Amino acid sequence: MVMKGGLYLVYAFLLRTVLCRSENVAFTLGQTHHLYLSQGQQVTYDKVITNISAHFDHKGSFICRQPGIYAFHFFSLAHAESRIWFELYKNTEYICSVYGYTPHGYADTGNSALLHLNNNDTVSIRAHQAYNSTLYGTADQIYSTFTGVLLRSDVTEHSSGNMAFSVGLDHHFHATNGEIVRYNDLIVQNTAYNPLSGRFTAPTDGTYIFYYHGLAQGDQVLWLELYHNGEYVNAAYGYTDSSYADAGNSAILHLHTGDQVYVKARSGHAVDVYGTPNQVYATFSGTLLASVQHNTDDSRSENSFSVGLSHHFSGTNLIFDRVFSNRGGGYSPVTGHFTAKESGVYVFHFHALSRSDTEVWTELYHNYHYIDSLYGRSNGEYAAGSNAAVLDLVAGDTVFLKSRRSTNSYYGTTDQVYCTFSGYKLELEEEPSIGNPGEIIG
Known part of the structure; x- marks a missing residue:
């Protein structure tokens, strides 16, 4: 020719x-059986909840076929009085960890990280090389999940390509006066995050999502709070007698250029966060979901929501009263349901904290079809739980949270928001x- x-x-x-052209790549895998993992064994999952163009090898590692920035989230529930100690790896490079153990019940764990992947890079979750782990799971109680989402492909040419950051803490952090956490382990570096101040500064107007997780030092308190400029957003709390407590949270916020978002310790309380160079549990990540172009109708910013619970609650139908963001009005504060206005791939995150000596047992539903759960219960203590899922929705589908039991008791006050529910439509x-x-x- x-x-x-x-x-x-x-x-x-x-x-x-x-x-x-870029295509969505997203997945959520779950574990429907109890699983015992020996030292260094890779975590495997037996249920595909959602798979949108994601590739895996025979060991269960995710294989990158479309280079770009990805978000990875992994959660697990330790079997009663058992330990979980998992680590996230990119190829052979250690990224971050989760740890869970309580002598008083079940320990929920979770973490998130953004990673830049090249073609054929792999991402996997492994048990710690020096310890065995035992996780809990049944067909209708899926707590252990692995979620991955392509946020931004390398083939796109847009000014928002440098709007993602992911950082960790590689040393112990002690605070008594509400100090800002200055994360120094740069997983995905971005000049919008300043490791000297611990603050992320929005480079442009738009809708952003943020995730943060942490682990308390032994027999100490983890109490971290997310702030937007000087305003409180939500918090993560953990304490386990004679052990280490895990907790995390997330939020979707609409920011203006120059707005700042950061994580700080609770003022007036001693907070002790665990971290070493090869044990990174405390992470803070964020990315632009949708930019706002002035004088245009940017529909890309109209498919996300983020809500919280600002009062104690007991019952089955979870309805959140604190609205952080509701772009497009898909979340109903009357029913507690999110209704998809457009067909597409959506990502959901949910977190909760039990009241003292009670349990939280929260389930995610898609059109009354069970997806996965979080669970928190530790006798005589407050217990936290988290989970996430990718769902392929058709316009009109509903997604919501409900409690497994009417006796489930959720903690919340006007300045202590731990129970949250967020979701967004994935748009490349x-x-x-x-x-x-x-x-x-x-």
């Missing part, structure tokens, strides 16, 4: 357009597509 002059340029443009920025160029004859 011979192509001449401008015709060659047209062909090159068409070919580049097709090659530069991409070059315009004009289809298959077909055969060109010159």
Whole structure:
């Protein structure tokens, strides 16, 4: 085939357009059985909750086929009076950990990290090399999950490509006066996050999501709070007598250029966060979900919500009263349900804290179809739990949380918001597509 002059340029443009298109890559895997893992064994999952163009090897490691920035979330529940100690790896590089054990009940664990992946990079979860782990799971009680989402593909050319950061804490952190946590382990570096101040500064107007997790030092308190400028958003609390407590939270916020978001210790309380160079439990991550272009109707920012519970609650139908963001009005504060206004791939996060000596047992539903759960119970103590899921929704589908039992008791006050529910429609920025160029004859 011979192509001449401008015709060659047209062909090159068409070919580049097709090659530069981005497709959603997202998955959530779950474990439906109790699972014992020996030292260093890779965690496996027996249930595919959702898989949108994700690839895995025979060991269960995620394999990157579309380079870009990914978000990974992993959660597990330790069997009664048993230990979980898992680590997230990119290829052979250690990223972060979760640890859970309580002598008084079941320990829920979780963490999140953003990673930049190149083609054929792998991501896996493994048991710690020096300890065995035992996780809890049944067909209708899925607590252990592994979720991955392509947030931004390398093939896109957009100014928001540098809007993601992910950082960890590689040393112990002690605070008594509400100090800001200055995370120094740069997992995904971005100049918008300043490790000297611990603050993220929004480079542009838009809708952002943030995740933070931590582990208390032995027999100490973890009490971290997310702030937007000087305003309290929500918190993560953990304490386990004679052990280490895990907790985390997330939020979707609408920011203006120059707004700051950061994690700080609870003022007036001693807070002790665990961290060493090879044991990173405390993480803080964030990314732009949708930019706002002035004088335009940017529908990409109209498919997310983030809500919290600002009062104690007992019952089955969880309705959140604190609205952090509700772009497009998909979340109903009357029913507690999120209704998808557009078909697509959505990502959901949920967190809870029990009242003292009670349990929280929260389940995520898609059109009354059970997806996964969080659980928290530690005799005589407050217990935290978290989970996440990717769901492929059709316009009109509903997603909601409910308690497993009417006796479940959730902690919340106006300045102590631990129970949250957030979700967003996954949207990849991409070059315009004009289809298959077909055969060109010159």
